[in-house]
Amino acid sequence: MVALPRLVVAAPSTGQGKTTIATGLMAALRIAGHEVSGHKVGPDYIDPGYHALATGRPGRNLDPHLVGEERLVPMLLHGASGADIAVIEGVMGLYDGRLGTDGFASTAHVATLTRTPVVLVIDVAKLSRSAGAIALGMATFDAGVRVAGVVLNQAGSDRNTAEIIGSLEQTGLPVLGVMPRDVRLSTPSRHLGLVPAAERDGSIRMIEQLGEQVARHLDLDAILEVARSAPHLDAESWSPAREVMSVDASDHRPVVAMAGGRAFTFRYAETEELLTAAGCEVVTFDPLVDPALPAGTQGIYLGGGFPEVYAAELAANRGLLDDLRSAVAAGIPTVAECAGLLYLAESLDGAPMAGILPATAAMAGRLVLRYPAAVAATDSLLTKAGEEVTGHEFHRTRTSPAAGESAAWAIGDESVGYASGNLHASYLHVHWAGHPQLAQRFADAVYAAPMHVVSPAPPAVPVTRPRDRVADPLRHHGDVETGEGLLDFAVNVYDGGRPAWLERALRESLTAAAAYPDAEPARAAIAQRHGRELEEVLPTAGAAEAFTLIAQLRPWRRPVVVHPQFTEPHAALEQAGHTVTTVLCRPENGFALDPDAVPDDADLVVIGNPTNPTGVLHPADLLRGLRRRGRLVVVDEAFMDAVPGETGSLARERLKGLVVVRSLTKHWSIPGIRAGYIVGDRTQVRWLADRQTPWSVSAPAIAATIACTSRTATPEARDRAATLARWRDFLEGGLRGRGIDYAPSAAPFVLARLGRGAHAALRERGVAVRRADTFPGLDSAWVRIAVRPPGMTNQFFTALDAARLLQPTS
Structure with a gap:
């Protein structure tokens, strides 16, 4: 008989705050000096x-569907070994x-199998005495389930809370704590649920705050008494060494490369334990940053995660x-399971992947959620034909x-996935602790496999700047492409000098350098330029400050950045701790935005117009249509000055939820000089200010800012836009005449597909163009070419022709 204090944190429905309370309770107990083991019902x-x-x-899972009822208690004891x-x-x-x-496989089922008391979490934000009725119904529905107490979550006023506690007194269920509303402790979500802890900057601090809040508002002593009553x-504790046997008694431990990092966060702890027990050495690698597989790799395990969020970076x-x-x-x-399947496909949402499987992958409108039994379709790396496993x-x-x-x-009448003697890939997640023969077969194959040797990279084209590898693609800038x-x-x-009136304004500004700057005159000038009220305008230190302010404006639940575009908004959001959802505009559609691709639950959408680096000018009606209740739409018009007549600009329109x-x-x-500004919805502008x-x-x-938004600047701005249009026509005509694919542009640059290696080859011939593979959604075949006077553009074409880059693009 084994003594293990334990409790289940449950709720009447999803969305009540189970994860917040359970995780906070684990942290609070650990802070109090207890060794805590965390477990999750389900897959x-x-x-x-x-x-x-x-x-x-x-963290451990307890799922009778995945591992069988008979293994549930042994796995609980294994995971909780040494815990208080x-x-x-x-x-x-x-x-x-x-x-x-x-x-x-419900929480009640697991609580019954493990004979564990239940602490019920009830979100009472919109309840009063009904909370007592809900708790009583939960406690009496199944005599085999023991509800030992209640935690009230999202509690409001003291008066209403007292009413709820009174209703619970009638049920005989003790109130073990009352958690007040605190939006700071919300957990961000995306299309498959919560954002993984490994992807969320600041997760550790958030959990510390949860622990502090739980310790303050829950009765830990009473909760410990509940746990000790189990x-x-x-x-007997589950043991991976009893489930598999080591294939080789020698000192050689073959390396299994296991994908990790932000894009591959999904795997069960027991998988690694089984492989280790079978004599393998599991080495984690990060597909986002590692240049090659770990040295000596003899097996590869690609688990689940969110590669669709990082498709461009993976590509x-x-x-x-x-x-x-x-x-x-x-x-x-x-x-390869799920994310691994996508990584091995030819492409994912248009971004090129490994190309090992003859399939393409893309986001779809419907969520697939199933808990099936699957039958092996063939003898393969993992299975014997006709063998049945359970998965999700x-x-x-x-x-x-x-x-x-x-x-x-x-699965039923459906055939899924890909299998061969050395490859097994599908959407199905299988818990190998429930089917240890899969781990054994994989380990056997790993021992028998040759040791992978990384192929030597082809000789690099000798260039001075920038390096072929970019440390942070989201912060890469065209300035580093240039050189002497x-x-x-x-x-x-x-490409032209500054007007005399602007030079004069800049020189005179230095006379005021001894005083703190006053931005109000700039605010007034911007307001006049766009026909706005002062409250609708905010001068900023360039667009970069604007994007930083927007990123920090609120705890965005699902910020979306439409790519390819200027990467600073994406970088600012990540720096502020947000996980960004990428919506890609595709070359086959002329990089036009499909508004249906923007998730309905996006509360922030950032899009360029015209967009850097594609030069696409999105229709104003399309951008207006992106607005939703509770959503902020941010339109980056950094290059709208270059559009003759500023066609499609929204800077003068008073639209709620748009800046x-x-x-x-x-x-x-x-x-x-770093000069920029924000105009738009006055409420949003005030919050940003x-x-x-x-x-x-x-x-x-x-x-x-004052000079460039004044009436003096108007004719010069118009002339520059017209000049840029002529120069752009000349560049596009030369590309078109050479049969080069490009995106028709409304901006002072053109995105062209010159082919892989073109960027470096042009540098060899004295021309710097902007590499485009640092923009999400583009690969190294694309470059961005700045618009220049025809004489200079002819020099570009001479270098292009000399480099013999006119072969079909790759």
């Missing part, structure tokens, strides 16, 4: 990630399980994709085709 990978941060131990207390977070509502099974368990790491393709072709045993699927992508000639599984002796087609600054960001730096050749650091806009930037 979910994300909550155990938060549990691991809260407890300092691996086990906290088990439930799934959905307390009695909700697989449909049609009378609650199989009966002893009559079972940009071509070295690793090439190495992976080489390894699989050489026979290295490879398992949870994804919003589709592959086409869904299965290969040798499918991995048959190079023709500059990389930076989008207007426009402008920059003066490129059109007026003053990038070092409240977050702006005092005196952030310098005196020269204020002077430049």
